[in-house]
């Protein structure tokens with residue numbers, strides 16, 4: 001079946017054991033179970049009225065399956081500004097954890113006396129903290145640059161930690177950006193900043209708003225699409 005531009009594998013099951021028509025979204029298909037005597041029209045009607053529900057749950061289940069699982073071990077791969085960087089865990093003589101990016105290698109220096117049971121969560125926390133620090137600094141610079149070009153100024157900037165929202169900008173000029181976007185290609189970061197700063201002029205998603213975004217980034221639909229398709233991959237969850 002096709003909903004919007006999504007093609008969803010679909011299976012119909014009929015049995016005298018089924019007393020009513022039920023829909024279930026499985027990992028690889030949508031199943032409709034119906035009593036033997038249910039009419040095709042009844043099934044079609046149900047599918048039609050449940051379209052939005054089916055699409056929502058189908059997309060969610062696809063995203064869950066394709067969400068990368070990060071390995072906090074030597075050689076674990078992480079996205080950073082569109083690049084792939086590799087984790088390297090080393091021991092050092094200091095008492096605190098340090099994270100440094102050396103070329104394409106993200107080195108986590110662990111205190112030599114850190115017990116092994118505390119290791120994994122410590123590494124994960126340290127890596128996440130490192131990402132947030134980078135995000136703040138990269139975003140701050142980019143906002144400043146972009147504001148000069150767009151001739152606007154924001155009031156306050158905050159780094160946000162949300163699962164589903166990438167950014168927002170209130171009419172008062174309070175700019176919020178999700179730190180996870182630091183994992184995306186640079187153009188996506190730029191697009192998001194231009195998008196939010198354009199809200200200082202147009203506090204909506206009107207045609208004029210998109211025109212303004214296009215002035216500063218003509219190819220923005222490409223990166224907007226990227227975010228829709230790949231946003232769920234920007235995760236550090238283990």
Ligand SMILES: [Zn+2]
Pocket residue numbers: 195196199204205
């Ligand atoms: Zn917006």
